[in-house]
Each structure stands twice: as C-alpha cells, then as structure tokens.
Amino acid sequence: MKYLKTFLRGVGQVMLQKNSITGLLFLAGIFYNSWLMGIGTVVGLVAGTFTAYILRYKNIEDGLFGFNGVLVGIAVLFFFQPTALAFLLLIIGAILSSVIMNFMVKKNLHPYTFPFILSTWILIFLIKNFDLIPANVSESASMNGLDALSSVSMGIGQVMFQGSIITGAIFFVALLVNSRSAALYGLAGSALGMGIAYLLGFSLDSINIGIYGFNAVLCAIAFSEKKSLIPYALLSAALSVFVIQGMSYMGLPALTFPFVLSTWIALGARKVANSFLTCIIVFSVQILNFQ
Secondary structure, three states: OHHHHHHHHHHHHHHOOOOHHHHHHHHHHHHHHOHHHHHHHHHHHHHHHHHHHHOOOOOHHHOOOOHHHHHHHHHHHHHEOOOHHHHHHHHHHHHHHHHHHHHHHHOOOOOOOHHHHHHHHHHHHHHHHOOOOOEOOOOOOOOOOOOHHHHHHHHHHHHHOOOOHHHHHHHHHHHHHHOHHHHHHHHHHHHHHHHHHHHOOOOHHHHHOOOOOHHHHHHHHHOOOOHHHHHHHHHHHHHHHHHHHHHHHOOOOOOOHHHHHHHHHHHHHHHHHHHHHHHHHHHHHHHHHHO
C-alpha cells in the first residue's frame, strides 16, 4: 500500500498535488483518452520512482521522483510510434529525469518539470537525428471559431498531452479532490491562456485544443497557495503564452518549458519585490528613529 500511494502521488505531482486519489483520477483520465499513453504513464512512473529507491534519494514517498518519469513516458508515445526501442528509450529518459531531479533538489533549485523537459529534448534530438523511431502523424481539424469549452477543458488535459474534453474534466475533478484553490486557479489559468492567445490572433486550431492553456494552468497552480501570490500567478500564466508562441515560431517542442521559465521569472520578480519592500521598511524605520 505504501508503494502504491507513492506511485499514485507521483502521478498527482504532475500538477503539484501530493494526493494519491488525485493521482488515480489523473491516471484514469489518461487511460480514458489513450490506453497506450496510459501504459507509457505507468512505465515512466515505475522507472523514475524505482531509480530513486535504488539510488536512495530522499522524499520519495511524496511522489517527487515519479511525475517527471510520467511525463517522459507520455511524451515519447505521443511523439513517436510504440516500438520496442521507444519503450527502452522511454525507460532511459525516465531514469535520467530522476537523476536530474535529485541534482536540482540538492542544489535548492525549483525543478518543477524541467527534468522531464531536458530528458525529453535529449530523446527527441537523438530519435530524430538518427531516425531511430517513426514519428506519429497528428491530425487536427480546422475550426472557424473559438470553442471556449473545448479550449479551457483541453487546456487542463494537455498538461499530460491529453486532447480530450472529458479527460480535462476528469483532471479538474482530480484537482478538486486535493485542493479547491488549485482547481480554480488551474481553470482560470487555462481560460487566461485562451483569452490572451485569442486576443492576439494566434492560431484558432491551437487555441481550441488547449495548446495555449496548459502551461498557464501549471503556472497558476504553482502560485495557488496564497491569495497574495495572485499577481505572480497572472504574470507567469500570461508570460507562458508568449513563450510557447515564440518556441512555436522557432519550431521547438515547447513541452512544459513555458511553465518552468515563466514561473522562474515570476519567482525572481517576487524575490526582487520582497527585497525592495524590505529596503523601504528599513529606510522608513531609520528616518523615524532619526526624527
């Protein structure tokens, strides 16, 4: 039971939720949309988590060494066909993500999903440059107008590469199970990403399948603990839209990098703001004492 909870928390931690029921619902949502990506989720989760156990990392029970492996597992089977080599590379990528995660945690950094991003970028580079595995061909229907329901729901689902309104709804319920604020912030983040992209005239096809929402979902959830952090949630969510558009122009696989970069920037802005406020308070106290 202890290991099962650890595994399920690993799935939940994809959206920063240390809750096994949330993780179970996430897993159910993935299998609902794609049994193949569900299998990739489990394989990546097990590989990443067992790596942490074997190497005796700390805080494994919180699921911190499972969620990056989860995303690696889904990503490989999202981009490439499910060959034996694909599963082998998936496992290697999940193992690598745990090693990177441990390194960043030891350095007191904020890793978020960066270990997944780096591991997956390496795999994509190797697979494409050495023509190791055939790529999946994505088919997208052209849409004439904004579909807000589809965009917002899929924006939540696309955090784990799930282009399904139902899966997005399941993910939202999963968030509610652990944290009402996380669920509402995530929903607002998806809506904000959609709104900014629509106002700036970005691709409707991409907007309607949640491409501009899922990084904003993670940004908003990352700052959902306190109401005082709302400005940073808005800042990072808005920035993520521009980052993903920029990476799209460059032809780079964005993954969740817009979330990580935007959140790092927002954290830096918060640190600067706090330092500035501290300086003002100290200066004010000195003036009062002088008087």
